Amino acid sequence: GLIHCYIIKDLHFFNTLTVSLSVLLGNLKNHKDVEYFTASEVTISSSDTVRTNVDGEEGPALPIKLSVLPRHIRVVVPDSL
Structure with missing residues (x-):
């Protein structure tokens, strides 16, 4: 019953690569440049x-x-x- 929200703070080239890797590994909400919340x-x-x-x-x-x-x-x- 909640929306899972991910805010990616910085999308420079290198961070895009590290965020993509976090998505593939299933730990996006633990990335240092991602803010996660539910609402x-x-x-x-x-x-x-x-x-x-x-x-x-x-x-x-x-x-x-x-x-x-x-x-x-x-x-x-x-x-x-």
Whole structure:
């Protein structure tokens, strides 16, 4: 029920490599240039014009508000396998 948020503080060439390695190793939230937190709602904005990408499609420009929709997806499983 929470959004896992990762803020990468520095995307210079070398840091991009080390952050990518952290992603591959599964320890991104422990990287020194990454701030990690969870939230049920997040608003993202920028003083620059920034477009978003939603599932590979062009999304709305910032600012955007993201929130968790509790019980939004119904999962059906059989009683027994």
